[in-house]
Amino acid sequence: MSLDAILSRIDDQLPHAIDRLTGLLRIPSISTDPAYDDHCQRAADWLVSDLQSIGIDAKKRETPGQPMVVGQMDGPGPHLLFYGHYDVQPVDPLDLWNSDPFDPKLEDTPAGRVIRGRGSSDDKGQLMTFVEACRAYKDVNGTLPCKITFFFEGEEESGSPSLIPFMKDNAAELGADIALICDTSMVSPGVPSIASQLRGMLKDEFTLHGPTIDLHSGHYGGPALNPLREISRIISTFHDDTGRVAIDGFYEGVHEVPADLLRQWEGCGFDEETYLSSVGMTQPHGEQGYSTLVQQWARPTLEINGLWGGYQGAGTKTVIPAEAHCKITCRLVGDMDPDVLRERLRAHVEARLSPDARITWNNDLDGSAAAVMNTKRPEFELARQALSDEWEREAVLVGMGGSIPIAGFFKEILNLDSMLIGFAHDDDAIHSPNEKYNVESFHKGMRSWARILDRLSAG
Amino acid sequence: MSLDAILSRIDDQLPHAIDRLTGLLRIPSISTDPAYDDHCQRAADWLVSDLQSIGIDAKKRETPGQPMVVGQMDGPGPHLLFYGHYDVQPVDPLDLWNSDPFDPKLEDTPAGRVIRGRGSSDDKGQLMTFVEACRAYKDVNGTLPCKITFFFEGEEESGSPSLIPFMKDNAAELGADIALICDTSMVSPGVPSIASQLRGMLKDEFTLHGPTIDLHSGHYGGPALNPLREISRIISTFHDDTGRVAIDGFYEGVHEVPADLLRQWEGCGFDEETYLSSVGMTQPHGEQGYSTLVQQWARPTLEINGLWGGYQGAGTKTVIPAEAHCKITCRLVGDMDPDVLRERLRAHVEARLSPDARITWNNDLDGSAAAVMNTKRPEFELARQALSDEWEREAVLVGMGGSIPIAGFFKEILNLDSMLIGFAHDDDAIHSPNEKYNVESFHKGMRSWARILDRLSAG
Numbered sequence: 001m002s003l004d005a006i007l008s009r010i011d012d013q014l015p016h017a018i019d020r021l022t023g024l025l026r027i028p029s030i031s032t033d034p035a036y037d038d039h040c041q042r043a044a045d046w047l048v049s050d051l052q053s054i055g056i057d058a059k060k061r062e063t064p065g066q067p068m069v070v071g072q073m074d075g076p077g078p079h080l081l082f083y084g085h086y087d088v089q090p091v092d093p094l095d096l097w098n099s100d101p102f103d104p105k106l107e108d109t110p111a112g113r114v115i116r117g118r119g120s121s122d123d124k125g126q127l128m129t130f131v132e133a134c135r136a137y138k139d140v141n142g143t144l145p146c147k148i149t150f151f152f153e154g155e156e157e158s159g160s161p162s163l164i165p166f167m168k169d170n171a172a173e174l175g176a177d178i179a180l181i182c183d184t185s186m187v188s189p190g191v192p193s194i195a196s197q198l199r200g201m202l203k204d205e206f207t208l209h210g211p212t213i214d215l216h217s218g219h220y221g222g223p224a225l226n227p228l229r230e231i232s233r234i235i236s237t238f239h240d241d242t243g244r245v246a247i248d249g250f251y252e253g254v255h256e257v258p259a260d261l262l263r264q265w266e267g268c269g270f271d272e273e274t275y276l277s278s279v280g281m282t283q284p285h286g287e288q289g290y291s292t293l294v295q296q297w298a299r300p301t302l303e304i305n306g307l308w309g310g311y312q313g314a315g316t317k318t319v320i321p322a323e324a325h326c327k328i329t330c331r332l333v334g335d336m337d338p339d340v341l342r343e344r345l346r347a348h349v350e351a352r353l354s355p356d357a358r359i360t361w362n363n364d365l366d367g368s369a370a371a372v373m374n375t376k377r378p379e380f381e382l383a384r385q386a387l388s389d390e391w392e393r394e395a396v397l398v399g400m401g402g403s404i405p406i407a408g409f410f411k412e413i414l415n416l417d418s419m420l421i422g423f424a425h426d427d428d429a430i431h432s433p434n435e436k437y438n439v440e441s442f443h444k445g446m447r448s449w450a451r452i453l454d455r456l457s458a459g
Numbered sequence: 460m461s462l463d464a465i466l467s468r469i470d471d472q473l474p475h476a477i478d479r480l481t482g483l484l485r486i487p488s489i490s491t492d493p494a495y496d497d498h499c500q501r502a503a504d505w506l507v508s509d510l511q512s513i514g515i516d517a518k519k520r521e522t523p524g525q526p527m528v529v530g531q532m533d534g535p536g537p538h539l540l541f542y543g544h545y546d547v548q549p550v551d552p553l554d555l556w557n558s559d560p561f562d563p564k565l566e567d568t569p570a571g572r573v574i575r576g577r578g579s580s581d582d583k584g585q586l587m588t589f590v591e592a593c594r595a596y597k598d599v600n601g602t603l604p605c606k607i608t609f610f611f612e613g614e615e616e617s618g619s620p621s622l623i624p625f626m627k628d629n630a631a632e633l634g635a636d637i638a639l640i641c642d643t644s645m646v647s648p649g650v651p652s653i654a655s656q657l658r659g660m661l662k663d664e665f666t667l668h669g670p671t672i673d674l675h676s677g678h679y680g681g682p683a684l685n686p687l688r689e690i691s692r693i694i695s696t697f698h699d700d701t702g703r704v705a706i707d708g709f710y711e712g713v714h715e716v717p718a719d720l721l722r723q724w725e726g727c728g729f730d731e732e733t734y735l736s737s738v739g740m741t742q743p744h745g746e747q748g749y750s751t752l753v754q755q756w757a758r759p760t761l762e763i764n765g766l767w768g769g770y771q772g773a774g775t776k777t778v779i780p781a782e783a784h785c786k787i788t789c790r791l792v793g794d795m796d797p798d799v800l801r802e803r804l805r806a807h808v809e810a811r812l813s814p815d816a817r818i819t820w821n822n823d824l825d826g827s828a829a830a831v832m833n834t835k836r837p838e839f840e841l842a843r844q845a846l847s848d849e850w851e852r853e854a855v856l857v858g859m860g861g862s863i864p865i866a867g868f869f870k871e872i873l874n875l876d877s878m879l880i881g882f883a884h885d886d887d888a889i890h891s892p893n894e895k896y897n898v899e900s901f902h903k904g905m906r907s908w909a910r911i912l913d914r915l916s917a918g
Contacts, residue, residue, distance in 0.1 A: 032774040090772060096673070096781075158774050185678070199677065203775045212739035214555070214891035217762045218658065218861025219644070221790050222745035222754035224738060228763035229698065235691035279683060280671035281815050286681035295681035303676045304687035305778050306769035311786060313549060315491040315617050316662045316824060318788050318862075319764050319890055322555075327770060329777050331680050356740050365775060402677025403777075431778055432673035 066154030077146030077457030084127025129445030297399025338367025525613030536605030536916030543586025588904030756858025797826025
């Protein structure tokens with residue numbers, strides 16, 4: 001049967017596809033909080049059952065953490081490994097949501113119809129674009145166009161602790177010709193995008209200890225070291241006045257963007273003004289001397305993601321707290337080494353401590369280097385053509401500000417190149433209140449995958 | 460009957476007095492959190508009933524906030540107004556308590572027997588020293604030695620919003636010759652102390668707003684303004700490298716301590732090493748060039764009491780939050796004007812904001828100037844003699860780091876001088892987990908008041 005029949009099937013079945021996605025979105029599969037472990041199990045069961053409904057031999061596979069879902073189906077074309085994750089970010093601050101994050105709703109907005117709910121964009125909606133494309137193929141043709149291994153994890157939002165051991169233990173089963181990943185965004189709405197580079201990430205966290213107990217600011221205000229002042233002072237030394245990270249050796253392994261790539265990026269349709277103004281910014285706040293796009297895709301960052309200590313309730317509590325806490329992530333580029341950088345970050349903090357202050361570090365947090373895709377592979381050109389057909393606009397190779405360590409792991413453990421194609425929008429509010437996924441992203445995402453599978457199967 | 464009989468009665472009745480205090484401590488009368496309003500009512504009822512059991516005509520008096528308790532009994536001596544507060548601080552962080560804060564226990568410690576529980580020292584234990592002294596007088600003599608008005612409030616820990624209106628409305632009823640206040644500590648264990656000066660307080664709070672929504676640090680890390688970085692940078696400008704507050708005009712109205720007062724303080728028995736080492740400090744961290752005692756009693760401070768934003772849960776959340784929050788209190792001395800200072804603090808913050816950041820201030824928080832007591836009044840010498848008799852050590856006139864605005868209000872509204880005498884220890888952990896009050900403080904505190912009443916009644 002022709003590709004047209006498959007695309008028509010996708011169009012016809014869209015309401016059912018949305019219903020299925022809604023079912024998955026109702027499951028609060030927050031992996032970072034053990035209180036939600038049962039729901040992660042339920043989400044994995046849901047996916048197993050959904051893949052089985054297409055005729056795919058899928059199973060839930062237990063790990064020490066959240067389970068994996070692995071399924072496989074034969075087909076004539078090359079062997080593809082498709083990866084997605086069914087876990088979602090925590091939903092706090094809950095009071096900033098306009099509706100229940102786990103009671104997804106269709107909403108009409110000035111930018112079109114959206115599916116609202118935690119995970120709608122990251123990554124349940126995105127992974128289902130691929131599953132639904134396969135379902136349409138199966139419905140119309142009775143088979144898939146390629147041999148496909150489906151591989152879903154439930155720990156992407158919590159550092160994927162089980163991923164590497166699982167891949168090592170099941171390397172033969174997970175072997176393929178190339179990996180496909182749908183967990184990225186389009187550079188601008190309507191501009192189909194293939195990721196050519198991703199930033200890495202270093203996670204760290206510390207507690208700053210001062211007085212042995214919480215103190216009364218009348219009895220001890222003045223003579224006592226205040227951990228909140230101390231931690232603020234230390235955090236204020238992380239950047240200089242030009243927005244550059246002021247940690248010794250931080251930029252080792254960072255390379256300037258080559259002039260030809262920079263020219264491509266300038267023509268990629270990125271709308272700087274919309275990108276900034278949509279979140280209330282009138283100017284970029286990163287390193288001076290770099291464009292907004294380069295700051296986002298090709299420059300490293302050090303960001304504070306959580307900071308707290310003392311009294312947070314209503315009114316006043318005249319306390320000098322015993323502790324203050326800080327969560328940090330760094331986005332890495334080029335050849336920056338997360339392990340080396342962790343030591344440098346920690347040395348920077350320790351060297352700046354006042355007497356009577358001490359630090360304890362969270363040693364359970366990981367890091368991953370930046371990744372550059374092998375865009376010379378023929379699959380990239382085939383996917384570019386398929387995407388250009390669907391979106392009626394030239395698809396572009398873009399950088400990505402996010403970190404998707406899975407691409408590095410696929411290369412390292414399975415010797416697999418990855419191709420990352422996603423349909424999210426920058427304003428999807430992933431990791432934030434009121435996350436959404438445009439119905440257009442979902443619909444044309446399914447159609448895009450159908451076209452990509454068609455091209456890949458034809459080789 | 461002689462004073463000795465009254466002191467003996469106090470000694471004999473100590474276990475019952477502890478039982479009564481324990482009953483009051485079981486009531487979680489946290490005034491700063493509306494969820495505890497009913498318990499504040501219960502605490503007021505408890506006090507009314509306890510005063511009535513001594514034969515005092517006491518009533519609960521409703522206000523727009525927590526109720527007052529007012530009681531009066533005639534006696535031959537001068538008219539005294541005794542003030543205390545039945546409300547207590549919040550108990551968080553609860554996990555740092557070794558026992559239920561509202562299930563008080565007697566404990567034997569290396570420093571003697573203590574009553575453990577929220578409010579044991581601040582201020583339920585202290586106010587009951589006076590009530591129990593009166594009870595002993597009544598039990599032995601059938602009357603009180605002076606005319607006494609009891610005046611207890613339930614909003615001391617939440618800024619006393621109802622206090623001034625209530626005092627204005629009931630000024631005639633609350634008139635007296637002098638006010639007695641039991642809400643302070645001894646300069647060192649076993650050194651009876653009368654406060655000669657108290658620091659004032661300015662409270663303020665702000666929210667720093669950056670992006671319009673929480674952002675993903677992959678999509679926006681770099682170009683977006685991070686409120687946690689911004690708030691840390693601003694807080695780090697509050698002090699210079701010598702510990703001095705760097706806000707323009709902050710020290711206006713601050714006077715150096717006169718040399719003769721400084722000499723008195725040096726001989727007052729303050730044990731700097733114990734004071735610092737008991738909370739894990741090896742050195743004072745306030746303004747360089749001032750002793751620990753002067754930093755605590757006679758220098759102004761700016762302290763951060765609460766600081767928060769972003770993700771505080773387990774693991775990592777790669778968020779750039781939309782907001783960050785900061786709670787501030789300043790301790791004031793001399794002629795510092797809290798209203799002027801609030802404007803200066805706010806101007807300092809606003810002037811240092813980055814583009815795209817803005818501040819909202821909490822305009823519900825108050826301030827109070829520092830207070831200097833009228834120590835030339837004869838009651839101070841009489842109390843000094845009584846305390847010296849009880850503690851077998853010369854009583855001293857000391858400064859205090861805390862802020863007890865009531866003394867200023869008594870002067871302003873009722874034209875009453877105040878005398879502040881308390882028996883708390885610096886290590887009582889008031890406002891902190893595991894608050895305690897030494898049984899010695901409770902016992903000798905009652906005996907001290909009995910001796911003071913005896914001297915005051917004799918004139």
